[in-house]
Amino acid sequence: MLNTVKFSFILIALICFSTVNAQEFNAEVVVDAQQTGKNQLTVFKTLEQQLTEFINRNSWSSYQLENHQKINCSFFIIVKSFNNNQFQASLQVQASRPIYGSDKFSPILNFKDNELSFTYKEFQVFNYSPNSFENNLISVISFYLKTILGLDADSFEELSGNSFFEEANQIVNYSQQRGSGWLISGNANSRAALNRDLLSNNFQEFRQAFYEYHRLGLDQFYSDPDLAKAKIVSALNKVQAVNNRRPNSILVRTFFDAKANEILEIFSGGNPENHEAVKNMLQKVAPIHSRSWRQIKS
Template identity: 35%
Template sequence: MKKFFTAVLIIFAFAIQGNTQELRCNVTVSARGIQGANQNLFRTMQSDLYEFMNNRKWTEHVYSYDEKIRCNILIRLDEQISADEFKGSIQVQLTRPIYNSSYTSTVLNIKDNDFHCKYVEFQPLEFNETSNRDNLTNIMAYYAYVILGFDYDTFSEEGGTEFFQKAQSIVNNSQNARERGWKAFESERNRYWLIENVMNKSYSSFRTCMYNYHRLGLDMMSERVEEGRANVANSLRDIQKVFRRRPSTYILQMFFDAKADELVNIFSKSYPDERNRVMAILNEVDPSNGSKYEKIAENEGL
């Protein structure tokens, strides 16, 4: 009898592991800008979105708890159009643990100002991959797949393609949506252009950079600092290729929004020749953060 219960427990444990979801996503909904609003509504919304992101299976892969992808979503609601319709922004952050260290690297830090949704308290959130019936779940699912795509890209070359394709399908299905954020003509930096840039073969060196920067660069630095740092430096040449092809590409802004401070920290501890090469690239491709990159030349770690 004891062996029977032991076997049942083992099977149960494997069943739980097999159904473990991929995301460890912290979701915050803030509606402080909406005067007189029922704050209980937004607390329920936050709870529902947390469940939607964390309790749904987004892939066919098996994850242990420690392997879950860590991300944060902050939704700021600034305008209440009707009893169940809201406008605001959504900020999405993805972090990645670095091999054999306690350090986590920011992979994504996106702010999307075209957040427009309907939400009815206690009504189940439904997502349909083939329609644009619910803009709220479309946005959340879109960013879930973007998070997965970028995370997988940092562990294997173009490993996130299947998830980027799913995000692109959501964009395609949303071309008739009345809400902003899905169409090319509405902005040069929105959900449409994010996924277009990532999937555009003309900018494929961006995805090469994401792999080389993280897997061959940061992951190597815990054991071979100089070699790993050199690989990070070399990966910036791929970013330079994208810049020289199209300087205003949205993914360039995304990259440096996530990486500018980290690059300063990495190369402030580098050799003069390497620092000079890196600064030359950074000042060309990201002049808006030039004052930050001056710290590299000072040879002072942050």
């Protein structure tokens, strides 16, 4: 079996001998401090620049990737308060992977984290350790990078993201007693809950559906659109089965938060007679996105 993945096509591209890089991400970081009333301070722009370099210049796996294979992601930090180097903020994390045979990208994560608090002094050095807590900001960013790597891997080879999810779990374990936003109790949308479900056997079918949706569905549109759409329907039915067993799970909610617009686009073309069952299923499993589902022609 080919070594876990790809990242943007190690599994499906021809081997080439051009120069490769150790870095895995093409990340954008935005720090919005308007709510603080202090957005003119240079500390916010410095933080933005340092985080961008921290993500893009470090190596987060053992893979050697070319520039076109890097994972696109973005981190939008909304600072709510800032005082004496203490930040209270929220974080929106988004990531995507390319769709084979096209110039399009498919979102694999769109997650809102409302519990981001950290201490940051302008120009402080950022270091990531896989086994020890440095500070809460680095733990949070590193956790999401490992999670993105795991989801990206899962989308190219079935259940191949385990090692990354386990590394993310290490971050959860050593951060729970030192930083905020890591506890499962009382927060069904926590980082720990997301990681727990990704590693749980109860959600293995969801991860299999994630692979089927991307690799057997989206990546086949260029060669056989009808078969690709059938595979996507099959994957969505598996997601529904998971939701029936584990209603309102964080994985299912996160999946549709990332995929609602894409699913609408997929089922906006073709024979609308075949869309009725999909539309009805989507209304049941992800009613929060009903506005999108109502636009599917059936």
